[in-house]
Amino acid sequence: MAVAGATERLRAYLFRTNQGVLAVAWADDEPISLQPSTGVVAKDIMGNAIEPDDLDITRTPTYLVAEDAGTLRRLLKQAQ
Secondary structure: OOEEEEOOOEEEEEEEEOOEEEEEEEEOOOOEEOOOOOOOEEEOOOOOEEOHHHOEEOOOOEEEEEOOHHHHHHHHHOOO
C-alpha cells in the first residue's frame, strides 16, 4: 500500500493481506507507547500476541493488524 507514518520517531508501512491490513512499525530511538483501539491486534517479530496495555513500539518491528487501513493510520498518528 503505502507508508503509513514516517516521523523523526516512528517508521511504519501498511500492507493489504487476506486477513485485513498489516502495519509494520518501529521506532528510531526511544520507545513509543500506543493505545490501540478495539479491533487492532499487535504481534511481536515471532508472531506472539502483545497485550494492548503493553504496546511499546521499539527498534524491533511490531506488527499491527486491523480490518481497515484507517484504523491503523489513526493509531500510528498517536506517535506524532
